[in-house]
Amino acid sequence: MAFSLSLPRLREPSVLPGFWPALGFTVSYLSLIVLIPLAALIARPWEHGGAEFLHTVTDPRVLASLRLSFGAAFLASAINLVMGLITAWALVRYDFPGRRLLDAAVDVPFALPTAVAGIALATLYAPNGWIGSLFAPLGVKIAYTPLGVLIALVAVGLPFIVRSVQPVLQDLDAEVEEAARTLGARRWQTIRQVILPAVAPALVTGFSLAFARAVGEYGSVIFIAGNMPMKSEIAPLLIIIELSQFNYAGAASVGLAMLILSFIALLAINIGQLLFLRRGKR
């Protein structure tokens, strides 16, 4: 893959005609689906002035909820980075009975309404649930604490990592690993210097997707979080709370703050990826 940092020419040569219709379609489609709703969100918080916006987003409770939403999303994606890679590896490299079934099960969180996932998790991890009752005697509470938020975000984020990494692993011939072995690489060296660089871009993509999804996740979290202000209240819930008070500007303020933070986080991830690729090419 060639990466060019110079400005792209407006019209890339292609054997297929239709650059302008394709561009026109893309722009109008994106406008309808993404750009216009986002513009509306950005326009909304200012009806009571910039000071009010700042006042809203620096409220300790809003800050606590942003910290929880972004912190838990980052942590959950990091956990999924490791567990998802292992899962993808197992599904690609080994053949075992039930592999296809497991493979299909990875997608279940995509298909399930998030509320259903949330209720199922809350039932399992509540102090009287199957898993929760194992931890309760140890004094560990999972459901209705920030730990519950983390569990829900791990659950919704897993398929993003697995599905991003899987095709790359599939393309990576086992022979490459064998070649590394015959050239004298130790197991750890093979993983670190042969496999990881190859799957790194896919891992970053999966991480970004899982992170973005987890930051905005509402349905599955709300049933297991406990929703206590300053403790287990996620930012999307604060938006709903503002809306239920008919405070549209306040809701949009929290929304805009999330948008800005997400943008910064995703930008940082992408810059990190770019630097990593450059280093790899040296």
Add this chain to the structure above:
Amino acid sequence: MTDKKLNLNRRTLIAAAAGGAASLAAPAILRGQAQAAEPVTLLNVSYDPTRELYKAINIAFAKTWKGRTGQDVTINQSHGGSGAQARSVIDGLQADVVTLALAYDIDSIADRGLIAPNWPSRLPDKSTPYTSTIVFLVKKGNPLHIRDWADLIKPGVQVITPNPKTSGGARWNLLAAYAWALRQPGGNANSAKAYIGNLYKHVPVLDSGARGSTTTFAERGIGDVLLAWENEAYLSLAEFPGKFDIITPSISVLAEPPVAVVDKVVDKRGTRAVAEAYLNFLYTPQAQDIIAENHYRPRNAQSLAKYGAGFPKLPLADIDADFGGWRKAQATFFADGGLFDQIYKPG
């Protein structure tokens, strides 16, 4: 055209969503009594725990209306958190009538011009055909000896109540607790606020609606006391026989869930006559009996006497007399920076 009209009547919601309702509804004004035989639909947008109540009411009303006018009426129900339901109506949900948890939510709709501002005086009893109150649901045998509001803040007691920002029932819960604290010896605004702050320290989970809290308490086994609508508490007793007891505190609040016709919608759809008849029906002895059977407190004295055993008498704080009306209560307790926000201020 005939086809289109039939379509409108049967599937009004879809037609309305498609935006075609306005043009197609024009002939509806002429309909009235003359074309009474044509079936009509109403949409009743209500709050969370009224599902069972309105299911029963709707059957009875359809029968009565058919007998009186010969017209078939189908009433569709929509349920959810009271505030969220009000917002849906404001945002364009074509509700013919709203039957919500508290007057403030209907006021909010009225503020946007969808309902005439004098709506509370259009029907008897401030447009609240039934009342309810807030009681405690505890585990069978009441192992922690919860008797009154004072017991809720004893060490180790956990209380389940939804978030008053999103749940109408939760607002009544908080007001009931506040009213009790205010009426204690030496009680004043400061001591009542301190009690509320203390009470919410005993709340481990804030669900967004009354049903969510009932689930958390009854099915997940979280907490020792559920603050619940009286009718919701009775439903839980029926749902989980032998697991829970209802405790009536020394003081509670007179919860008045009001009803109103949405003027803008019924005038557009030509359903005013049937919508008003529907709400008036709620005050008839027949409907009042159904209301009592569903554990709401009927306004009608005979119905109340008939089902009196389920409705213990207790002093009830009044939203207008004790709290200066819903608008004031909303601003004092639940708006941004109100009492509920203050008790969660860190430090």
